[in-house]
Amino acid sequence: MIWKRKTRDEAGDIAPPEPNSALAPEAAAAASETDAASVQAEAPRATTVFSADIPAAGTPFAWPSSPAGEPESMLPRFIASASDDMETDATSELARRRLALRDALGASLPVTARETFAGRRDAMSALINAVEEQRVHVVIYGERGIGKTSLAHVFADTAREARYLVIYASCGTAANFSEMFRSILSRIPRIYHSSVLPNSPEGEKGGTFEPLLQPGPFGARELAEVLSGVVGTRVLVILDEYDRVVDVNFRREVAELIKNLSDRAARVQLIITGVALNLDELIGYAPSIRRNIAGLPMTPLAPGEVRELLRMGERAADIRFDKDALALITRMAGGSPYLVRLLGHQAGLSALNNRRDEVNYSDARTAVEKVIADWQASLPRRVQASLIREEARANWPLLVAAARAGSTADGWFTVDDVVTEMGGNVAPISVERDLKLFVNAIDLLERREGHGDPQFRFSYPGVSALLTMSAAMTQQRSAAPERRQ
Numbered sequence: 001m002i003w004k005r006k007t008r009d010e011a012g013d014i015a016p017p018e019p020n021s022a023l024a025p026e027a028a029a030a031a032s033e034t035d036a037a038s039v040q041a042e043a044p045r046a047t048t049v050f051s052a053d054i055p056a057a058g059t060p061f062a063w064p065s066s067p068a069g070e071p072e073s074m075l076p077r078f079i080a081s082a083s084d085d086m087e088t089d090a091t092s093e094l095a096r097r098r099l100a101l102r103d104a105l106g107a108s109l110p111v112t113a114r115e116t117f118a119g120r121r122d123a124m125s126a127l128i129n130a131v132e133e134q135r136v137h138v139v140i141y142g143e144r145g146i147g148k149t150s151l152a153h154v155f156a157d158t159a160r161e162a163r164y165l166v167i168y169a170s171c172g173t174a175a176n177f178s179e180m181f182r183s184i185l186s187r188i189p190r191i192y193h194s195s196v197l198p199n200s201p202e203g204e205k206g207g208t209f210e211p212l213l214q215p216g217p218f219g220a221r222e223l224a225e226v227l228s229g230v231v232g233t234r235v236l237v238i239l240d241e242y243d244r245v246v247d248v249n250f251r252r253e254v255a256e257l258i259k260n261l262s263d264r265a266a267r268v269q270l271i272i273t274g275v276a277l278n279l280d281e282l283i284g285y286a287p288s289i290r291r292n293i294a295g296l297p298m299t300p301l302a303p304g305e306v307r308e309l310l311r312m313g314e315r316a317a318d319i320r321f322d323k324d325a326l327a328l329i330t331r332m333a334g335g336s337p338y339l340v341r342l343l344g345h346q347a348g349l350s351a352l353n354n355r356r357d358e359v360n361y362s363d364a365r366t367a368v369e370k371v372i373a374d375w376q377a378s379l380p381r382r383v384q385a386s387l388i389r390e391e392a393r394a395n396w397p398l399l400v401a402a403a404r405a406g407s408t409a410d411g412w413f414t415v416d417d418v419v420t421e422m423g424g425n426v427a428p429i430s431v432e433r434d435l436k437l438f439v440n441a442i443d444l445l446e447r448r449e450g451h452g453d454p455q456f457r458f459s460y461p462g463v464s465a466l467l468t469m470s471a472a473m474t475q476q477r478s479a480a481p482e483r484r485q
């Protein structure tokens, strides 16, 4: 069931960083993630692919330094006036385009409207089909930043148009089964319960399903009992960010709920977003639900979809990405809509700042470097220090292969995965020995024993993206030497 990114054929061709280099980062956005049960934009985990020259740890790499004694007039200023009526001169036109670009390609929020949602037609029709034709529960899974929350929102809108009652709930790490579902029931109008006759006082009072539950905590069985009373509509409950739930009991109850809802043929379906492991686990808890649950893997955006997304920025800010800029952004983003937006936004800004409508290769490259610098700034010093140690540099190809092997949604990989990424011609035993070095002596990896082979994972999530980017940058340079600047 586990969807895995394909082994990349670029496994060779990897150079360690210059001694004077540190590494780039993963998602700054990850750092801002909270444990609250709210929708947050996330950085992708190990999405792929790029890197740039990175200054040594210990230097204030992320901050452009300003010359000493710079006059006050050079200090940064706001781009636009806060008043509604903008002036019409060239500066305010530029400001307008910058803001329009940010609105079109800003990467801090999931998409909620169809007009700003690019591609994903196949995923959308698979989801609709699973819900409407197969009447199954769905787990949408894939790595962070791949677009699960956005798909869920746009799907919710589409389902509401077809008169489904859609309830969206975002799970936090502290999600509690009874609390969460009590709140969900409080959003289902009582008029949809079979016990309520049309025009009866209960229906007219505007009550909800919530009082149908006993006070205090309850389990999947009692909940399914209440939900099986739904008539006159179909209810879709979206449990977003399910992979963040820590409580094993919550996840077990959800499996039990799916089982009970299916057994009772209730008019309620769950749409869960998470990682592949969540699907495996649900089926592990309740094997009989296998035929009542569908897994929908979110795959990287195809190049045409990347183009479609960038076109939204083009239209909003009256710019145009040229062929080379498009190619670089497509390659560096590795199919992550999050990265396409981040890079497209920065590249577009670079062109606008240079008073150009055409976004070229050098704008795209500036964007890559800016994104890396920002991510790098978000890595803890401790992690940066580990990465520039001699042992890390000496084992660079191994670490890059490990990062690629770990570019699954949950980041865990085995020795065999790393051997595959290295082209298969290394001895597993020596790979395992070297990986262990980074578990014990250098705190870059963690290791766990389960059923089956031991698994490894980068202890700090940003690191694997950093390594894959670094390798891609090296490759980019050797593939296009004429581009060096």
Ligand SMILES: Nc1ncnc2c1ncn2[C@@H]1O[C@H](COP(=O)(O)OP(=O)(O)O)[C@@H](O)[C@H]1O
Pocket (backbone or CB within 6 Å): 040, 041, 042, 106, 107, 108, 109, 110, 111, 116, 117, 118, 119, 120, 142, 143, 144, 145, 146, 147, 148, 149, 150, 151, 309, 336, 337, 338, 339, 341
């Ligand atoms: N189909 C899409 N079209 C345009 N932008 C998208 C699309 N899917 C995702 N995004 C953008 O990518 C970023 C991550 O998306 P999100 O839905 O939060 O991913 P996930 O839930 O998998 O972490 C957000 O900034 C979102 O706006």
Ligand SMILES: [Mg+2]
Pocket (backbone or CB within 6 Å): 042, 148, 149, 150, 240, 241
């Ligand atoms: Mg999400």
